[in-house]
Amino acid sequence: MLEHCYALTGVGLRAVAERAVCVVGTGLIGGSLLRAAEKAGREVWGTSASEPTAAAARADGFAVTTDLDAALHRAAAADALVVLAVPLPAVPDVLRRIDAVAPVIRLTDAVSVKVAVAGAVARHAPRARYVGGHPMAGTAESGWAAGNASLFNGAAWVVAADDGLDLEVWADVAELAWACGAHVVPAAADEHDLAVARISHLPHLLAAVLAAVGAGRPGGDLPLALAASSFADGTRVAGTRPELVLAMCEGNRDALLAAVDDALGRLGAMRGSLASTGGLAATVQAGFAARQRWAAARRPSATRVRLDRPGALAELRELGRRGDVVVGWAT
Amino acid sequence: MLEHCYALTGVGLRAVAERAVCVVGTGLIGGSLLRAAEKAGREVWGTSASEPTAAAARADGFAVTTDLDAALHRAAAADALVVLAVPLPAVPDVLRRIDAVAPVIRLTDAVSVKVAVAGAVARHAPRARYVGGHPMAGTAESGWAAGNASLFNGAAWVVAADDGLDLEVWADVAELAWACGAHVVPAAADEHDLAVARISHLPHLLAAVLAAVGAGRPGGDLPLALAASSFADGTRVAGTRPELVLAMCEGNRDALLAAVDDALGRLGAMRGSLASTGGLAATVQAGFAARQRWAAARRPSATRVRLDRPGALAELRELGRRGDVVVGWAT
Numbered sequence: 001m002l003e004h005c006y007a008l009t010g011v012g013l014r015a016v017a018e019r020a021v022c023v024v025g026t027g028l029i030g031g032s033l034l035r036a037a038e039k040a041g042r043e044v045w046g047t048s049a050s051e052p053t054a055a056a057a058r059a060d061g062f063a064v065t066t067d068l069d070a071a072l073h074r075a076a077a078a079d080a081l082v083v084l085a086v087p088l089p090a091v092p093d094v095l096r097r098i099d100a101v102a103p104v105i106r107l108t109d110a111v112s113v114k115v116a117v118a119g120a121v122a123r124h125a126p127r128a129r130y131v132g133g134h135p136m137a138g139t140a141e142s143g144w145a146a147g148n149a150s151l152f153n154g155a156a157w158v159v160a161a162d163d164g165l166d167l168e169v170w171a172d173v174a175e176l177a178w179a180c181g182a183h184v185v186p187a188a189a190d191e192h193d194l195a196v197a198r199i200s201h202l203p204h205l206l207a208a209v210l211a212a213v214g215a216g217r218p219g220g221d222l223p224l225a226l227a228a229s230s231f232a233d234g235t236r237v238a239g240t241r242p243e244l245v246l247a248m249c250e251g252n253r254d255a256l257l258a259a260v261d262d263a264l265g266r267l268g269a270m271r272g273s274l275a276s277t278g279g280l281a282a283t284v285q286a287g288f289a290a291r292q293r294w295a296a297a298r299r300p301s302a303t304r305v306r307l308d309r310p311g312a313l314a315e316l317r318e319l320g321r322r323g324d325v326v327v328g329w330a331t
Numbered sequence: 332m333l334e335h336c337y338a339l340t341g342v343g344l345r346a347v348a349e350r351a352v353c354v355v356g357t358g359l360i361g362g363s364l365l366r367a368a369e370k371a372g373r374e375v376w377g378t379s380a381s382e383p384t385a386a387a388a389r390a391d392g393f394a395v396t397t398d399l400d401a402a403l404h405r406a407a408a409a410d411a412l413v414v415l416a417v418p419l420p421a422v423p424d425v426l427r428r429i430d431a432v433a434p435v436i437r438l439t440d441a442v443s444v445k446v447a448v449a450g451a452v453a454r455h456a457p458r459a460r461y462v463g464g465h466p467m468a469g470t471a472e473s474g475w476a477a478g479n480a481s482l483f484n485g486a487a488w489v490v491a492a493d494d495g496l497d498l499e500v501w502a503d504v505a506e507l508a509w510a511c512g513a514h515v516v517p518a519a520a521d522e523h524d525l526a527v528a529r530i531s532h533l534p535h536l537l538a539a540v541l542a543a544v545g546a547g548r549p550g551g552d553l554p555l556a557l558a559a560s561s562f563a564d565g566t567r568v569a570g571t572r573p574e575l576v577l578a579m580c581e582g583n584r585d586a587l588l589a590a591v592d593d594a595l596g597r598l599g600a601m602r603g604s605l606a607s608t609g610g611l612a613a614t615v616q617a618g619f620a621a622r623q624r625w626a627a628a629r630r631p632s633a634t635r636v637r638l639d640r641p642g643a644l645a646e647l648r649e650l651g652r653r654g655d656v657v658v659g660w661a662t
Contacts, residue, residue, distance in 0.1 A: 136559050156557055187553055199545045199558040203565040205611070206537050208618020209597045213590060214530045215621035221654030222518055223526040224625045226487055228467050233564045234534040235625065238618040245615045253609050259544060260602050266540045267598065271591050278584050280536070284573045287539020290546035291569040294555045294562070323552030 019106075019172055020080035022046065022071055024094055026057050026064055028138065029110045030085030031147030033180065034062055039149045040179035043078070047071040049090070053144050060144075068094065069101050076102035081172045083133070084109035084117070087244070088251040091117060095124035106166075108133040108173045112196060113252040114160055114189035131169045132160035132189055134196075135182055142241060150181065156325065157182035160189045161316040167307045174326065183302065183325040186316035190255075197255035202263060204245050205256075207238040304330040350437075350503055351411035353377065353402055355425055357388050357395055359469065360441045361416030362478030364511065365393055370480045371510035374409070378402040380421070384475050391475075399425065400432050407433035412503045414464070415440035415448070418575070419582040422448060426455035437497075439464040439504045443527060444583040445491055445520035462500045463491035463520055465527075466513060473572060484512035487656065492517035492647040498638045505657065514633065514656040517647035521586075528586035533594060535576050536587075538569040635661040 021037045023030045023046035030046065034057070038044045045063040048054040057064035065071055075082050082105050084094060091111065098105060107128040111117050114132040121130045137155040157177035159170060174184045187195070214223050214231055237245075249256055270283040301324040305316065319326065352368045354361045354377035361377065365388070369375045376394040379385045388395035396402055406413050413436050415425060422442065429436060438459040442448050445463040452461045468486040488508035490501060505515045518526070545554050545562055568576075580587055601614040632655040636647060650657065 136557055138559075156559070158557065185553070185556055191553060192557075195554040195557050198547065198554045199562040202544060203541060203561040205598075205601060205614060205618075206541055207561075207565060208614050208621075209594055209601070210534060210537055211618040211621035211625065212597055212614075213533060213593045215624050216529065216593060220652030222516070222522060222652050223529045225516055225631055225651070225654035225656070226467055226489065226523075226526050227530040227625060228469075228487070230534040230538075230568045231530040231625070233567045234538060235618070235622050236564045237561045238622040239626070240619075242612070242615045242619045246611055249611050249615070250609055253605060257602070257605055260598070260605065262544045262547060263540055264595070264598055264602060266543055267536075267591070267595055270536060270540070271588070271595060274584060274588055274591065278581055280577055280580050281573070283536060283539050283543075284576045284580070287536075287542040287566070287569040288571075288573045290539075290542035291566050293546050294542065294558060294566065295570070300556055320556070321551035321553050323556035325556070 018042070019175070020044070020075075020078045021176060022075040022080045022082045024068065024071070024082060024084050025049075025086035025090070026053055026144050026147075027085065028142045028146045028151075029135065030083070031057065031144040032137070032149065032151035033083060033085060033110065033135070034064070035147060035149035036152055036180035037176065038062070042179065043080075045071060045074060048144075049086075056144050068097050072098060072101040072105070075105055079106065081106045081108060081169070081176060083176075084111065087111070087247040088113065088116060089247060091120050092124050095120055095128075098128055099125040103127040104129060106169045106172055107131075108169070108176075110135055111251075112200070112248045114158070114192045116251045118160070118162075118189050129166040129169045131165050131173050132158075132192075133173050133177070134158040134192065135177065135180070136200075137182075142244065152177070153181035155182045156185045158185045158187050158192050160192065161186035161313045161320070162188050163313055165313070167312070171307060178328065183300075183327050185320050185325050186313075187320040188317050191317070191321070193252050193255040194258065197252055197259040198262075201249045201252055201256050202259045204237050204240065204249060205260065206263065207235045208245075211235040211238040300325045302327040304328045306330045349373070350506070351375070351406075351409045352507060353406040353411045353413045355399065355402070355413060355415050356380075356417035356421070357384055357393075357475050357478075358416065359473045359477045359482075360466065361414070362388065362475040363468070363480065363482035364414060364416060364441065364466070365395070366478060366480035367483055367511035368507065369393070373510065374411075376402060376405065379475075380417075387475050399428050403429060403432040403436070406436055410437070412437045412439060412500070412507060414507075415442065418442070418578040419444060419447060420578060422451050423455050426451055426459075429459055430456040434458040435460060437500045437503055438462075439500070439507075441466055442582075443531070443579045445489070445523045446586075447582045449491070449493075449520050460497040460500045462496050462504050463489075463523075464504050464508070465489040465523065466508065466511070467531075468513075473575065481512065483508070486513045487516045488513035489516045489518050489523050491520045491523065492644045492651070493519050494644055496644070498643070502638060509659065514631075514658050516651050516656050517644075518651040519648050522648070522652070524583050524586040525589065528583055528590040529593075532580045532583055532587050533590045535568050535571065535580060536591065537594065538566045539576075542566040542569040631656045633658040635659045637661045
C-alpha cells in the first residue's frame with residue numbers, strides 16, 4: 001500500500017496512509033470521522049465551537065479543543081489533512097482562519113454540497129490545497145454523542161474529481177475514506193450536487209410535503225391513525241432536525257430547483273392522467289422500473305485505480321458516472 | 332364476551348364470537364385472514380379463482396375450493412360471515428354470484444377503498460347485509476404463500492360506520508378483527524377513502540415519482556450509486572407490484588385527486604419560495620411538525636363501546652376521527 005502511495009503521489013516523505021487528520025467540527029459526521037480515523041491508527045485531533053462538545057470528546061479520550069487556530073497550527077506543522085465537518089453556513093469563518101493560520105494546508109470537507117464549498121474556498125482560502133469530499137452517511141441523530149467509528153462502514157464517500165485539483169490531496173482523501181471503511185465515488189462537484197439534489201435533498205422535501213398532507217385536518221386525526229408502513233417510510237426523514245435539512249437543501253439551490261421541477265412535471269402529468277382517464281399506469285410502472293434499476297445499481301463494480309497518468313481525473317469521473325466505486329490503488 | 336355479544340346484537344342463536352368465516356380470495360390478505368381466523372378457533376373455508384392457489388391452501392390444511400357457488404351455499408347454510416378479499420376489479424363478478432346464490436348473506440370485505448365497494452354492492456348484491464372493512468396490513472409480498480396468521484397483529488382494521496348499516500354484521504366484523512389480533516377503527520366510507528388517499532395511496536405515487544427522478548439520466552448512474560437511506564425509504568413502496576398499486580389507487584380516484592392537489596399545492600409553493608428567496612423553512616418545519624404529530628398519534632386510546640343505543644354509529648365515527656380505536660365491547 002505504501003509503495004503505491006509513493007508511486008501515485010510522486011512526492012512526500014510521509015506515507016499517505018499515515019497522514020494525520022485534523023477535524024474541524026465534531027458533530028455526528030466529524031465526531032465519527034475522528035473516531036474512525038483514530039481506530040485506523042491515524043494521529044487525530046479536532047476542534048469544536050462548543051466547549052461542552054469539546055469537553056465531551058476529551059472525556060472520550062480525543063484531543064478536541066475550542067481553539068481553532070491552535071488546531072490549524074498543529075495541522076500545518078504536521079502537514080496533516082484538515083477536514084471541514086461544520087454546517088455550510090459556518091464554512092466561511094473557518095476558511096478565513098485557515099487562510100490566516102495555515103494557508104496552504106491539505107484540505108477536504110464533509111459538507112453535503114460541493115459547488116458552494118468550492119466557491120467558498122476560492123473566495124476565502126484560495127491557497128488551500130482543497131479536494132472536496134462527502135461521506136454519504138448519517139442518521140436522524142446529531143452531535144458528538146451520536147457518533148461512532150463504524151458510521152462510514154460500507155458507505156459511499158464522494159471525492160471531487162474536477163480537473164486541476166491536487167492529486168496528492170486526492171490520494172489523501174481517498175486513503176482517509178478507505179481507512180474509515182467507506183468506498184470512494186469520484187464525481188465532478190456540479191454532478192455531485194445534481195445527484196444529491198435528486199436522491200437526498202428531494203426525498204427530504206417530498207417527505208415533508210407528504211407528512212403535511214397526511215396531517216391535514218380533513219377527517220380529524222383519522223388519517224394519522226390509519227397511517228402504516230408506506231406513510232412511516234415515506235415521511236421518516238421529515239423527522240430530521242429542520243436546521244440540518246435547511247442547511248443541506250438551501251445550500252444546493254440551483255440543483256435542487258432542477259430536481260423539484262422534474263418531480264413537479266411528473267406529478268402534474270400524473271394528475272392530468274388521473275383526472276382525465278383515471279389511469280396511473282405510466283407513473284406507477286416508471287416508478288417500479290426505476291426502483292428495480294436502483295436495486296440493481298446497489299451492486300457497483302469495485303475498482304482499483306492509478307492517478308499517475310494523464311486524464312486520470314476524467315477517467316475517475318466516468319467511473320463514478322457508471323455507478324462504480326474505487327476501493328484501492330492499482331499496481 | 333359471549334354475554335356482551337348477545338346484549339349487543341339482541342338477536343341470534345349463534346354466538347358472534349363463533350361465527351364461521353368464508354373468505355373469497357386467498358392472496359396475501361385473504362390467506363392471512365383464513366389462517367388467523369382458524370387459529371382463533373373459527374370454522375373457516377375459502378375460495379380462489381386459481382386452482383394452484385386452492386391446491387396450495389389445501390396442502391396447508393385449509394378448505395379452499397375454486398367452486399365459488401359451493402362456498403357461498405355453505406356460507407348461507409351456516410349463516411357465516413363472507414369476506415371479499417379480491418382486488419377491486421374482481422368484486423362485481425363475485426357480488427353477482429352472491430346475489431344469485433346467497434343474496435342476504437352477512438358480507439364484509441378487505442378491499443382498500445370503501446365507497447367503490449359499497450357502490451358495487453348496492454348495484455350487484457343489494458340485499459346482502461354488507462358492512463365494509465379494511466385491515467390496514469400488508470407487505471411487499473403477495474399470494475397465498477406470503478400469508479401468515481399474525482399479519483393483522485396490532486394492525487388497524489377499519490370497519491365502515493355509515494348510518495343505516497346492519498349492527499349485527501358490524502359486530503361480526505369487529506369480532507373478526509379482534510380475533511385476528513387487530514384493533515377496530517370506525518369510519519364513514521368516504522372519510523376512510525380520503526384518509527387512505529393521503530396516507531397510503533399518495534405515498535405510493537410520491538415514491539414512484541421520487542424513484543423516477545432519482546433514476547433520471549443526468550449524471551448517468553451516479554445518483555443511484557449515491558442513493559442512501561433517505562432515497563431507499565422514500566421509494567420502498569415503489570417496489571410494490573404495479574397491478575396492486577393501480578387497483579388500489581385507481582379505485583379511489585376522487586379522494587386521490589384531492590390528496591394529489593394538496594401535495595401539488597404545497598410543492599408549488601415550496602418551489603416558488605426556493606426560486607425567489609431560496610428559503611425552505613416553511614416546508615421543512617411544517618413537515619417536521621406533522622411527523623411529530625403523527626408520532627404522537629401512534630398511541631391511540633383503546634376504547635370499549637356498545638352498539639345498543641341510538642346514535643351508536645355516529646359516536647363510533649367521532650371516535651375514529653379522534654384517532655382512537657375500539658378493542659372490545661363495553662359492559
